[in-house]
Amino acid sequence: MASNYTAPVQTLIDELGRLPGIGPKSAQRIAFHLLKVPADEVTRLAASITDAKSRVRFCDRCFHVADGPLCPICADEGRDGRVLCVVEESRDVVALERTGEYRGRYHVLLGAMSPLEGIGPEQLKVRELVARIEPEGVEEIILCTNPNTEGEVTAMYLARLLKPIGLSVTRIASGLPVGGDLEYADELTLGRALEGRRAVED
Ligand code: ZN
DSSP: OOOOSOHHHHHHHHHHHTSTTOOHHHHHHHHHHHHHSOHHHHHHHHHHHHHHHHHOEEOTTTOOEESSSSOHHHHOTTSEEEEEEEESSHHHHHHHHHHSOOOEEEEEOSSOOBGGGTBOGGGTTHHHHHHHHHHHTOOEEEEOOOSSHHHHHHHHHHHHHHGGGTOEEEEOOSOSOTTSOGGGSOHHHHHHHHHTOEEOOO
8 A cells, every 4th residue: 555654654554454353444543543642541552462462371271361371271170171162262261251151171273264364274273172182081072163154164174173083072052143253142142052062963
């Protein structure tokens, strides 16, 4: 895009434009918003980003956000390690935890498969998922990827990969808004979808 902005402004717009869901127009709007607001407001925002990035990491085992080597769920001995709920992002863990229905553990893929964007299993934490199964004595995998195209593709891929290992592989029940994100479902709907999970058929 041709630009008449000064270098610092253009750099800001470019960096904002790299964020997910932020197109060129939004990037410009946010950049000019930031330039208009008081300096301390911008400093607070920048500090919160740097602070979160330096203090938060991903759990060594499940890739949920953590502030130590293990997230609180993996560190909790009271959780049932035989059941793993596979989700796309940490925010899905938070949504499922809100239901209060689930006592198993999680595995966060850090994304979903998207052939269009060149995201395959190698770009996700799939190898790490398979590696957990035997040492942790996992017996059931619940595929809780989002009910949209990428989420379904990912669930089908994982089902084909995991079923031959001899695990029970289930998919969270339909009833969730199709095309939507897990995180936007209310607790009751999500709790029911989890309870009504079904074995994945070939
Ligand atoms: Zn964890």
